[in-house]
Amino acid sequence: MSLLEVTDLTVEYRQRGRAPLLTAVDSVSFSLAAGETLGIVGESGSGKSTLARAILGLVPTQGGRIAFDGTDITQASGRDRRRLAADIQAVFQDPYSSLNPARTIGQTLAEPLGAHTSMSRAEIAREVHDMLERVGLAAGAASRYPRHFSGGQRQRVAIARALMLSPRVVICDEPTSALDLSVQAQILNLLLDLQVELGLSYLFISHDLSVVRHLAHRVVVLYRGRAMEAGPTEHVCDQPVHPYTRALLASAPLPDPPAQRRRRLEQSTDAAEPLDASPLRGQGCPFAARCLFVLDICKTDDPPLERSAPDVDVACHRAAELAARPIDTLPGRALC
């Protein structure tokens, strides 16, 4: 059974002035099994962060269902939410904003334990010490303030804080996007190790397909709040079906000069007029305006999310056709 099950989740925002309601997340469904990493990929405006916040109970939802371990938590009360903190935790993107600069590392790590358990000060201190070690920081860090630490080290603290209550699901919202490349690799390694050691499930959110490919078992691709493609990582990242996923793949330059030069698409360098609002439900595919494979039907009818291959779902009117037409892969190298 899946640990976290999200069905048709919808989150809407009221915008300033007389602008129409913005649907940040539009009927998104997925499930996360124990010990698994599910990657959520999307660019700005895809709704991926809103999705995370909705699952964490930080924003209200307007439709759909979130279930944890079989229990419906969509409309969980304040108290229930607080109890859920022991099961679902989060690591956020900005290491400089996610730690209270006025509290020591030790105080920050002790806080979840203080709020949930009745452990003694000594017991808490020991837990803090153990956790710091586990994430690769010196024990002396507990008495220092965040400003003494680098971005990578702060992210380790953030991960430590998330793990203090021994959760089963950790939502990682772009945890490495604000970090340098060399540090990113360290943090990714740490996340992998912790997953094996503690049996964690990750909901890993990122705009970087290569990072997601490296960590996730399964991937969901979001565009403007809707799921475009979902399936096992190897499938989605190596042989994507949906035109948007293909565009994502094609756009990210390869760190391999001869290969990159060869695959440089003669893509249009014209700027498309940005859509001010995504088309509402029933008005067609949100990607229609930028899609290379667009047909007339794409502008009027919503493409349904349908099974395209075993375990792969695609929301595209031309899914069957595209699935049969693999993109050029380079010999011996994955495309992400």
Next chain:
Amino acid sequence: MVNLIVRRLLVSLPLVFIVSILTFVLLALTPGDPAIAILGPDAPPSSLAHLREQLGLQDPLYTRYWDWLTGAVHGDLGVSLFTGQQVTAALTQRLPVTLSLILGATLLTTTIGVGLGVLASLRHGASGRAIDVLSLLGLAIPNYWLALGLVAIFAVSWRLLPATGYVPLTESPGGWARTLALPVTVLAVAGISVLAKQTRNAMLDVLSSDFIMTLRARGVPERSIIFKHGLRNAAIPVVTIMGLQVVAMLSGTVIVESVFALPGLGNLAVQGTLQHDIPVVQGAAVCFTLIVILVNLLVDLAYGWLNPKARSA
């Protein structure tokens, strides 16, 4: 634009009602007998009874308010209990004085305050600190004290300007200017202090933005950067502060008109308060509120004109 004005007015008009209701309610809360409070405990009972009738004290509160409101809409704000003069007439008589005062002070504040602020932002170090200290001084000096000090120097010792009194513009522009010189200065001092400091802060803020750096990177001359781009952007927060300052000046007119014996609204309000002249105080309150609404409206319009981001909202 018209849209904005209409919307603003719709939002603001309830304010006038609220102010008038507030005063009415407060009056109803007056401990003791208002008639005695006004005429004193030794007044003959017949006068007290007469006053009570005049004030309509036997009527329920909402009837009294309704009477006042209907009167107000027709321009009749009641009659002064002290002088017997029509409140509306008194207000109209005194309005030009207060307006001259405020307009003059606003002009002075804007030119000197903004000028000093821009100047201070261009020079680093010492002059910045100087502006900080000067602006604090300007705010710390009580305006009544400053007024008295200026009178002592300019009117008593040097006899350059009159200590009290007012000459209407229509009578003699020169006299008008002379009687207003000191009061306007007193009013303007606090405003200049605030504006100089805030303008300097706003300019420094703007001049350290990304786009200013980019403009320099594009070879735009420094003068353009400061006066065309910098000032234009700094004007946005400054105009809001200007608006607040003008409203603050209204408070200041109360003291200034008192010290310089100018027959303006502020003076009227204080007299009314001292004499428990309720209709006068109410009328003055409504009048002040209308002025504030007007000022806020002008500020909103200016802000909308200056800030493109505000227009699309």
Next chain:
Amino acid sequence: MTAGADTIIESVTSLEPPMQEPGFIRRLARRPLAVGSLAFLAIVALAAVLAPLVAPYAPNSLDLLHVLQGPSWAHPLGTDNLGRDMLSRVIYGGRVTLVGTAIGVGVALVVGVSAGLAAGYTGGRSDWIVTRLADMALAIPAIMILLVVLSVFGRDETIAMVSFGLIISPVVMRVIRGATLTVRDELFVDAARVSGLTGPQVIVRHILPRISGVVIVQASLLAASAVLVETGLGFLGLGVPPPTATWGGLVATASTYVQVQPWLLVPSGLIVALTVLAFGLLGDAVRDAATENWLGGPTQPHARPSLRTELHAPAPRTKEASEAHLLSVEDLVVAFPGPRRVVDGVSFDVKPGETLGLVGESGCGKSMTALALLRLLPGGGSVESGHCWLAGRDLIELSDADSRRVRGSEIGLVSQNAIASLDPVFTVGSQLGELVRLQQPHASRAEVRRRVLGLLEMVRLQNPAKLVQRYPHELSGGMAQRVAIAAALVGQPQLLIADEPTTALDVTVQAEILALLRSLQRQTRMAILLITHDWGIVADMCERAVVMYAGQVVEVASVDDLFHQPLHPYAEGLLLSNPRLGRARRHLAAIPGSVPPPEGWPAGCRFHPRCKYATAECQLTRIPLLEDPSGRLSRCIHSDRLRTKVLAG
């Protein structure tokens, strides 16, 4: 009555909870004005409390033989019209004012802070209601309410100051609400909520400490206003009635006798002015002391381009214009006050028409190098030594005017955040037009417009005629970046510096912008200095690359060579740690440790603490950039070990 009341509407500058930050008291103590103000207020308060002990006379003891006297030994501050000692009356007057101030400030803080916290944290409907109420309250001139209250209740100081407190609380509410909103958006508040804290717990433990600095500043400013209001009322005769000594009353008396004894004005008004000043200075000092820790020292504005103060020969030295190089950077050293070097002897060349990548992670000095070229170093930074030769002239030694001309026409800049790089109050067309006119001062309006439209077409923007009327905030990130590129190309520069031009953009938009840059380069034959941390972009765009680490160049090579066989351990480490090269869900070959800050650059090779090839020799001396037989440059004494390996490819 007071403008001070409304100056409380200040922008929030600091959110550090001053009390919890170590050293706050010390920082405050370092400011003489703060210490002085605190001391002064303490003296006034103490004197007021201990008045019967401290005052030389009773406040109402008459001495009709010595009326209206100036300062004397018996009466240091003179006497008033009834022969009462001014000094004693000032001391006793302090009681009235300070009590009244305390009432006013107390009420305003209690109401304002709680309303502000509640509105800011809860948001939604209650926030909307409270804000609307506050807006309305602020629109009513405070003085009017005060006068109305006084006309009803007569002279009652307590009621007056309570009313004042209530009237001014919306101002406090607004400021506190603003501060709360800012803190509430911080991720650590979200984290606390996710950790399972209740709302009140979050407010008390995380938000309140963070806004305590703001609260203290507001309290000081409130006190300043309250003193002005209280004494103003006293002056108008609306405060505590005589014969009680009040500061306002003293001024009123003084004003009556200004012709006879002008001296009386001095002590009566001065005490008020000094007290208000003290509160104001204290508030400012607290705010500065709190911000200082956050920002590090007095905030400096961006230094305007200034003449180098070094003593060089007045005529700029020229280097033989070498056709091989368009730009030649030679031993550039950039430092900030401290002294803190951020660029430490960097050299590289850019050939005409080539795209050179300047690659490195944050803090390596790549952006500062570019800014130094343009003579646009931010606050306090300056070029300590070195040269940057462009077409035979040393950019570092140019005068301000020449430097400005170079920036417009020979070097262009495109930076990271496109929307922020455009002036928000002018339209796209107006900004581009201004730049066109810089280059062609005598062009007619029609010509300028034609040129602007042409530029927009050149960067492949659709519908240029409509676009010229748009404001920057109405553009998407990609469109804004195209406009920024157009702006950079107005002067037809030979060199375009692109500083992380696509970092803030979506990857699909990034691909379009990079393709645009490539096509523009083909058209104009300009060289591009591309600053980036993304190796994919380097592979896509650049012919050669310069890798930087800790302020130094560590490797220079053609991009093909670099990716195939890096000769510096740092470059190798970065390339290997790319997730694209990793096997799914297996460890990546990560570089241990983190980038050292300029204050902590290791001796010898700056990378050696993190390097797997490091030996004892690496920490001994500063490693020079070594050239190998094939012409490749690497700052490593063990590069031959790397020569034996090849990256999988």
